[in-house]
Amino acid sequence: MEGRDERATGGLPSPRGPLSAAVLGLVTAGPPGAGRLLAPVAPLSDPWGEDHQLALYLCYELHDRGLPGVHPGWEWEPELLALRRELERPFLAAVRAEVEPVPSLSEVQEQLLTEPVEGTGPSYFLLGQGERRHAREYLVHRSVYHLKEADPQLWALPRVHGPAQAVLMSIAYDEYGAGRPERAHAALFARMMAAFGLDPRYGHYLDLIPAPALAMVNLMMLFGLHRALRYAAVGHFAAVEITSSPGSARLATALERLGGGPDGVLFYREHVEADAVHEQLVRRGVIGELVDAEPGAAPDIAFGIAAADALDRRLGDHLVESWQQGRTSLRSPLPGDGFLPVGNPL
Numbered sequence: 244m245e246g247r248d249e250r251a252t253g254g255l256p257s258p259r260g261p262l263s264a265a266v267l268g269l270v271t272a273g274p275p276g277a278g279r280l281l282a283p284v285a286p287l288s289d290p291w292g293e294d295h296q297l298a299l300y301l302c303y304e305l306h307d308r309g310l311p312g313v314h315p316g317w318e319w320e321p322e323l324l325a326l327r328r329e330l331e332r333p334f335l336a337a338v339r340a341e342v343e344p345v346p347s348l349s350e351v352q353e354q355l356l357t358e359p360v361e362g363t364g365p366s367y368f369l370l371g372q373g374e375r376r377h378a379r380e381y382l383v384h385r386s387v388y389h390l391k392e393a394d395p396q397l398w399a400l401p402r403v404h405g406p407a408q409a410v411l412m413s414i415a416y417d418e419y420g421a422g423r424p425e426r427a428h429a430a431l432f433a434r435m436m437a438a439f440g441l442d443p444r445y446g447h448y449l450d451l452i453p454a455p456a457l458a459m460v461n462l463m464m465l466f467g468l469h470r471a472l473r474y475a476a477v478g479h480f481a482a483v484e485i486t487s488s489p490g491s492a493r494l495a496t497a498l499e500r501l502g503g504g505p506d507g508v509l510f511y512r513e514h515v516e517a518d519a520v521h522e523q524l525v526r527r528g529v530i531g532e533l534v535d536a537e538p539g540a541a542p543d544i545a546f547g548i549a550a551a552d553a554l555d556r557r558l559g560d561h562l563v564e565s566w567q568q569g570r571t572s573l574r575s576p577l578p579g580d581g582f583l584p585v586g587n588p589l
Contacts, residue, residue, distance in 0.1 A: 255311055256301075256449045260294025262287070266301045266326070270313045275320040290333040291557075293574075296454040296461060299334060302327040303464040307394060308445060331465055338462065342549040348534070348541040351548045352526065355485045364559040366490045368566060369497035376580035378501050379439050380572050382432075383448045384456040384558065388463070389432040389510075390445050393418035395460065396483075398467030399476040403529075405536060407477075410528030414484065414521050431510040435498075438507035441577075451573040455558040462554055466547060474533070474540040478547020481530055484521040486552075491515045 255271070258264035289295060304310055305318040317323060345351065365381055388395075393415055400411055420426035433443035442448070466476035491514035499508045534541050565572035571582035 255313075256297065258294075259297045260292075262294045262298035262330070263301060266298050266323070269323060270301075270305075270310060270317045274314040275316045275323075287329065287333055290330075290337040291454060291458065293454045295330060295334070296457040299327070299330045299461045300457045302330065303461060303468070306464070306468060307391065311446075334458075334461065335465060338550050338553070339546075341553045342546065345542070345545050345549045348530070348545040348548075351545045351552075352481075352485070352530075355482060355548065355552065363563065364490075364556075365562045366493040366497070368563050369501075370493045373497055373501065373566075375439070375501045376577070376582065377566055378498055378503070379441060379577055379580060380566075380582075381562065382436050382439055382441060383573060383577070384452060384562065386432070386436060386441075386443075386448060387452050387456050388460050390429050390443070392428040392432065395463035395467045396476065396480045399473055399480065402470055402473040403477065403533060405532065407529045407532040407536075410524050410532070411477075411480075414524055414529075417517055417521070426513075428510065428513065431513060434506040435503065435508075435510045438503050439498075448573075451575060451577075453561070453572070453574050455554075455561045459554045459558060462550060472543070472547075474543035475547035475550065477529060477533065477540075478544035478549075479551040480547075481525045481544070482548040482551035482555075484525045485548075486555075487514050488516075488519040488522060 255267060256263075258267050287295065301310065302323065305313070305315075305323075309315055309318075346354070369377055369381060397415060400408060400415070403411065416422075418428050420428070420430070424430065436443040463476075463479060466472045466479055491511040495508045495511035495515060498511065501507075530544055533544065562572045569583050571577075571580075571585060573585075575584060576582040
């Protein structure tokens with residue numbers, strides 16, 4: 244049907260402020276055109292904030308799965324693209340401020356390969372003291388990306404060429420199940436959610452997912468949609484592949500202890516082995532080949548790696564701090580999980 248993107252599931256989220264309200268109000272008014280104009284919105288404020296990140300996520304989702312009940316023509320409506328640009332600029336500036344000065348490419352890769360003696364992130368928390376309710380929240384946060392795993396990174400494929408493109412394609416082939424749809428990583432993640440009593444439908448928990456998790460997906464989309472940031476997209480992809488295997492091993496062990504069963508650990512078990520191979524491929528076959536062919540790409544690749552690591556740490560800090568205080572890490576608790584609401588003191 245022309246008037247709807249049938250791939251989108253679930254309902255539209257509630258607005259979190261004037262920016263997201265303006266986007267939702269515009270795209271739900273009907274097809275683009277017909278004299279519809281974006282309502283005036285308040286000046287942009289915190290680029291890390293809930294309103295900013297949801298508004299940007301909604302704009303990006305029009306380029307991906309679409310929004311439920313929203314005409315697909317909104318994807319390229321100039322007025323909405325202009326707002327997206329105004330949302331992207333402060334977000335990208337905030338990310339740069341977070342990571343600069345960026346070390347050299349060799350230094351940032353070395354930092355990623357060095358596992359801390361005593362880690363403090365969510366995988367360590369879940370392994371050492373996590374309960375099933377913590378695992379359920381963790382999966383909800385990660386669902387905003389893993390239910391479409393690798394989709395944002397595919398924007399980089401037509402923008403790099405030669406051996407690097409071929410190796411990227413081989414890694415992506417694995418991400419989508421290597422020809423077996425039931426083994427696609429997004430499908431494995433959906434099975435894991437179901438094993439923990441969660442709804443695996445795409446977008447089902449969007450209203451509960453806070454800005455730090457949305458920001459991680461928005462960063463991938465920002466890098467992927469802009470050709471000028473193609474090497475940052477490669478760096479981001481590399482950071483995910485390089486760091487995945489050790490964390491996945493911890494998560495698989497933790498989720499097994501928490502009663503995940505075979506379906507509840509398969510996603511992370513798959514990543515322990517696959518991403519150990521991908522780490523070598525991406526460092527040598529993608530980054531190495533790109534830098535040999537285009538030495539000027541190195542700073543942007545390093546920035547993409549540093550940015551991915553910084554936003555992952557932001558989300559991790561949010562999760563662990565919330566859990567240590569007995570509060571939900573979501574915008575409101577999942578029913579029956581016993582967390583205090585956001586902002587509720589112990």
